Amino acid sequence: MRRRSLGARLRDLFGSPDRDFYEELEDILIEGDIGPATAAEIIDVTKTEIRGREAKDRDRFFQLLKEQLGEKLRLESLELLEDTVNLILVLGVNGVGKTTTIAKLAHFFAKEQHKRVLLAAADTFRAAAIDQLAVWGKRLGVPVVRQDPGSDPGAVVFDAISSAVANRIDLIIADTAGRMHNKAHLIRELGKIDRIAASRLQAPAYKKVLVIDATTGQNALRQAEVFHEAIGVDSIIVAKYDSTAKGGIVVAIARDLGIPFSFIGTGEKPGDLEPFDGESYLNRLLEVQ
Numbered sequence: 001m002r003r004r005s006l007g008a009r010l011r012d013l014f015g016s017p018d019r020d021f022y023e024e025l026e027d028i029l030i031e032g033d034i035g036p037a038t039a040a041e042i043i044d045v046t047k048t049e050i051r052g053r054e055a056k057d058r059d060r061f062f063q064l065l066k067e068q069l070g071e072k073l074r075l076e077s078l079e080l081l082e083d084t085v086n087l088i089l090v091l092g093v094n095g096v097g098k099t100t101t102i103a104k105l106a107h108f109f110a111k112e113q114h115k116r117v118l119l120a121a122a123d124t125f126r127a128a129a130i131d132q133l134a135v136w137g138k139r140l141g142v143p144v145v146r147q148d149p150g151s152d153p154g155a156v157v158f159d160a161i162s163s164a165v166a167n168r169i170d171l172i173i174a175d176t177a178g179r180m181h182n183k184a185h186l187i188r189e190l191g192k193i194d195r196i197a198a199s200r201l202q203a204p205a206y207k208k209v210l211v212i213d214a215t216t217g218q219n220a221l222r223q224a225e226v227f228h229e230a231i232g233v234d235s236i237i238v239a240k241y242d243s244t245a246k247g248g249i250v251v252a253i254a255r256d257l258g259i260p261f262s263f264i265g266t267g268e269k270p271g272d273l274e275p276f277d278g279e280s281y282l283n284r285l286l287e288v289q
């Protein structure tokens with residue numbers, strides 16, 4: 001069931017003057033996943049700037065809230081370098097939407113930016129993962145480099161880079177396994193891929209992009225911390241933003257880890273990917289126009 005949104009709950013707060021305003025406000029902000037530090041800052045600003053609970057105060061409150069949240073956001077567009085092979089290594093835990101996001105990125109770069117794209121099936125953990133990527137490749141008309149299930153993901157990335165260089169490919173998008181036994185295993189597996197990619201590509205042409213599932217709230221922050229510590233995350237894509245009222249975690253991640261956001265996924269089709277825009281994200285989060 002869709003939970004009541006942050007914006008709707010905040011609006012209600014202005015409509016019912018007998019509730020303890022600041023206590024309720026704190027609960028709503030914390031439950032909205034924006035993080036305790038940002039919630040405390042917003043309460044401080046509200047205390048000094050907002051006097052009453054009339055419509056004009058509510059409008060001013062939302063304006064302040066947008067400013068406060070907007071200051072925390074970090075954004076970037078995933079720009080490709082010209083005349084060289086670019087690699088987007090797609091990271092994320094099991095089921096967040098990595099493979100679907102890869103299809104969307106392939107669609108975006110191949111169809112909208114007319115780049116030559118190659119997919120690398122470096123999630124070698126399951127045969128079905130390789131097949132799923134191959135199906136997307138076929139549907140989108142994009143080649144896929146693959147090896148047998150269980151093979152070394154680093155070798156798949158190595159092959160993909162060789163093939164990309166030989167075929168003048170602009171962009172490789174590589175899938176990785178979300179299933180890791182533990183953190184040490186994650187660091188080891190990803191570290192191997194990372195060393196291969198870093199040794200063969202120019203630094204700005206190689207980006208490590210984490211996919212988070214917007215519906216998981218606080219878990220997404222923990223995942224971002226683990227991947228950032230393990231391998232370093234250059235950019236985040238938020239998947240499943242269409243199926244949740246929980247988007248506040250983006251603010252917490254940007255504030256705590258300083259990682260920029262590049263895209264937002266809003267459905268299961270290849271076209272359901274939008275460049276991350278701070279203004280429209282905040283409007284959607286707070287349901288203001």
Ligand SMILES: Nc1nc2c(ncn2[C@@H]2O[C@H](COP(=O)(O)OP(=O)(O)OP(=O)(O)O)[C@@H](O)[C@H]2O)c(=O)[nH]1
Binds near residue numbers: 092093123243
């Ligand atoms: N509504 C919605 N569903 C999405 C979105 N992105 C992915 N999904 C769905 O989420 C499910 C998991 O997506 P996958 O792309 O297979 O996720 P994954 O991270 O590759 O999963 P594993 O390979 O199993 O680790 C699928 O049913 C997708 O259709 C999105 O932006 N919106």
Ligand SMILES: [Mg+2]
Binds near residue numbers: 175
């Ligand atoms: Mg997958």
